[in-house]
Amino acid sequence: MLMTLGTLLQRDLTLVVRRPQDALTVVGFFVVVIALFPLGVGPEPELLRRLAPGVIWVAALLATMLSLARLFADDYRDGSLEQLLLAPEPLTLLVLVRTAAHWLMTGLPLVLVSPLLAVQLGLRPEEIPVLMLALLLGTPILSLVGAIGAALTLGVRGGGVLIALLVLPLYVPPLVLGAGALDAVMHGADAQTHLSLLSALLLFALVTAPWAAAAALRIMLD
Amino acid sequence: MPPQALSDECLRAVDLAAERGDRRLFQHLGFTLAPGQLLQVQGANGSGKTSLLRILCGLSRPARGAVYWGEEPLARVEGGIGSCLSYLGHRDALKDELSVRENVLFAARLGGMIAGREAADAVLARLGLTGYEDLPAGILSQGQKRRVALARLLLEARPLWVLDEPLAALDAQASAILREALAAQLAGGGMVILTTHQAVDVPGDCTCLRLPDGIEVATAC
Structure with missing residues (x-):
């Protein structure tokens, strides 16, 4: 069983390596959106600092969403998804692996590039670890919840916009907690509460989202 | 590599019906496929050939009826029905990269x-x-x-092959190889269900099932 799951992860990552533009567009979008903010609201360091938590998190949500449409769509188009449904492993686990691959491709690069953008927005060095930790806990939630939206809109015309409408409201809790964690540290408080809640949310999403996405896939392929 | 006779289970379809939108494609369709048998599903475009194959794989649910692998209903087969069959659909499930x-x-x-x-x-x-x-x-x-x-x-x-238009896009040489593979699969005690508009012409126990154009009852021909 582990072999099958490992194979799927290996296959998905091989595809990312062979087609790196998918992953690069996501990081590129993230960086560009954040870089545009100082141009729009003006270069005052205090203002940028105050906006930073929200800006970084909203940009992360939108960047993740860009990539969701392709989470299952490519496999759906070329028929691989039917083969996955027929695989002897439970579909829930396969969806979990696929989501993990998606996170490695989109979420992890956002976490890694975030210190750079934090400096750009004037965050202090001691605030950056909290930002990264919150993103590390939060971006997998974005991928997991996004998988449900991607599965539900499979084969639907204009699915990209529909995913946004379905998924963005569900992104509110990680947004509030993630941005809140950074905000707390910036105001000299402790981010412990926010990070704990974010971890709890991640565990909840890990258990329920793959199952829901798998059920949605079965319905959409029926 | 010779196909292995992995199983002596039969595939049984009992009183199947399928719908597409509001239209009933077929109903009261039943058959048993035993090891070593080939079933060719025929019918006009839109008569439900692909729908039938997808139901037999467990990818779609029938409007009525059930499919059994041996004594077990499809959904209860250990390891999933996918571990007993290979499905080749319209799309090749290949990754270009x-x-x-x-x-x-x-x-x-x-x-x-x-x-x-x-x-x-x-x-x-x-x-x-x-x-x-x-x-x-x-x-x-x-x-x-x-x-x-x-x-x-x-x-x-696998013991059962479910093939949707396997001969499409194949040249004469590849068709011959496929026919040879089908014959070997049957000789090894495997089963094949396929749709095609061409003559299959494989030595072995071949039957054909014609899906009705209208809503009449499907009959074996």
Whole structure:
């Protein structure tokens, strides 16, 4: 069983390596959106600092969403998804692996590039670890919840916009907690509460989202 | 690689009905497929051939009736019905970015079988794809892609093959190879269900099932 799951992860990552533009567009979008903010609201360091938590998190949500449409769509188009449904492993686990691959491709690069953008927005060095930790806990939630939206809109015309409408409201809790964690540290408080809640949310999403996405896939392929 | 007779289970369809939108495609359809038998599903375009195959694989649910593998209903088969059958749909399930060999190997491993490079190369050679192993599947022609999809089928060596238009896009040579593979599958005690508009013409126990054009009852011909 582990072999099958490992194979799927290996296959998905091989595809990312062979087609790196998918992953690069996501990081590129993230960086560009954040870089545009100082141009729009003006270069005052205090203002940028105050906006930073929200800006970084909203940009992360939108960047993740860009990539969701392709989470299952490519496999759906070329028929691989039917083969996955027929695989002897439970579909829930396969969806979990696929989501993990998606996170490695989109979420992890956002976490890694975030210190750079934090400096750009004037965050202090001691605030950056909290930002990264919150993103590390939060971006997998974005991928997991996004998988449900991607599965539900499979084969639907204009699915990209529909995913946004379905998924963005569900992104509110990680947004509030993630941005809140950074905000707390910036105001000299402790981010412990926010990070704990974010971890709890991640565990909840890990258990329920793959199952829901798998059920949605079965319905959409029926 | 000769197909293995992995099972002496029968595939039974009992009183199946399928609907597409509001239209009933067929109803009261039943048959039993025993090891060594081939069933050719015939019917006009839109008569529900693909729907029937998808129901038999457990990908779609029938409007009525049930499919059994041996005594078990499809949903209760241990390891999923996917571990008993290979399904080849309209689309070849190939990734353009992966090489031909990777495509075959990944597909077989995802199906839960341990397949080595040599086994994959042997199957590819049998399908006339020697020299293409390391090329990305994206540059292959339609017929060659179909051959790669067939290679997966041969490598998996499952007791039941469910093939949707397997002869589409294949040239005379590949069709002959496929017919040979079908004959070997039947001789080895395997089962085949396929749709095609061409004559199958495989030695062995072949029956055909004609789906009705209207809503009448399907009859075996």
